[in-house]
Amino acid sequence: MANGGGRDPPVYERPSMRSFPIGYWPEGTRVVLIGSHIRADGRPWVRIRGPRQFEARALGRFLSPVAPRDVVDQGFVRRVTYVAAEQWPGAIEVCANPLGGPEEISASLLFYAIDRAAIFWSSAVPTAVNLSFTGQCASDPDDHADGQNSIGWGAPISPDGGALLGMTVHRARGGLFQEADVLISRDLLTGETACTPAKRRRKAWNCMADVLVHELGHVVGLTHAPDVSDSVMRTGIACERTSRLPDIDLRNLLLLAGP
Numbered sequence: 171m172a173n174g175g176g177r178d179p180p181v182y183e184r185p186s187m188r189s190f191p192i193g194y195w196p197e198g199t200r201v202v203l204i205g206s207h208i209r210a211d212g213r214p215w216v217r218i219r220g221p222r223q224f225e226a227r228a229l230g231r232f233l234s235p236v237a238p239r240d241v242v243d244q245g246f247v248r249r250v251t252y253v254a255a256e257q258w259p260g261a262i263e264v265c266a267n268p269l270g271g272p273e274e275i276s277a278s279l280l281f282y283a284i285d286r287a288a289i290f291w292s293s294a295v296p297t298a299v300n301l302s303f304t305g306q307c308a309s310d311p312d313d314h315a316d317g318q319n320s321i322g323w324g325a326p327i328s329p330d331g332g333a334l335l336g337m338t339v340h341r342a343r344g345g346l347f348q349e350a351d352v353l354i355s356r357d358l359l360t361g362e363t364a365c366t367p368a369k370r371r372r373k374a375w376n377c378m379a380d381v382l383v384h385e386l387g388h389v390v391g392l393t394h395a396p397d398v399s400d401s402v403m404r405t406g407i408a409c410e411r412t413s414r415l416p417d418i419d420l421r422n423l424l425l426l427a428g429p
């Protein structure tokens with residue numbers, strides 16, 4: 171998917187602009203064309219198969235055979251590695267506990283944002299990670315030994331005592347990840363206590379969606395990228411809009427897959 175101009179291109183069940191989109195697939199999402207172009211509503215449409223074999227229709231102009239990355243990646247440091255020493259032994263499943271979330275972010279918005287972030291990481295380089303969101307669970311994201319990778323609300327604090335938008339904690343043994351849990355900040359993602367100017371200009375749930383892209387990057391096994399990169403894994407990213415993963419993150423994802 172491409173040419174969204176910073177927004178995720180919409181996909182539809184039927185080739186009609188009058189119907190409501192059934193989803194928004196981030197730029198850079200790899201899709202397979204099924205059949206040929208058709209014309210409907212005076213526009214060229216394509217039938218595509220995207221993440222999880224999901225089929226949809228999209229306007230032809232949102233498809234590109236070339237990954238639309240180089241323009242964005244210009245001017246940034248490109249060769250840097252931020253891969254954790256440990257690896258996952260296999261597929262990664264994450265669930266979410268919506269308990270204690272703010273009023274303005276419903277459980278379904280939380281689930282949608284997690285699913286979107288999971289698709290970013292699992293579809294960009296399909297051979298690198300197998301990450302999926304399994305839905306609601308009752309797991310406590312502060313319990314790192316319950317065998318469930320869970321995402322939930324809390325008040326994450328950095329080692330130096332500062333409040334964070336989100337935090338991921340791994341448990342590992344013998345070079346392998348056993349569990350990863352993500353805590354997202356109820357206070358920093360909502361209203362008055364919003365921590366950064368970028369955050370204050372954006373809706374809480376939008377910001378949460380981008381924080382989750384960063385945190386799921388940690389879950390799959392990436393550490394922090396330097397601030398001079400355009401990685402979604404840099405610490406200073408706060409809640410900048412992420413419409414697709416930059417090249418540098420794809421390169422690091424490939425390293426997760428091993429030599």
Ligand SMILES: [Zn+2]
Nearest residue numbers: 384388394405
């Ligand atoms: Zn981080």
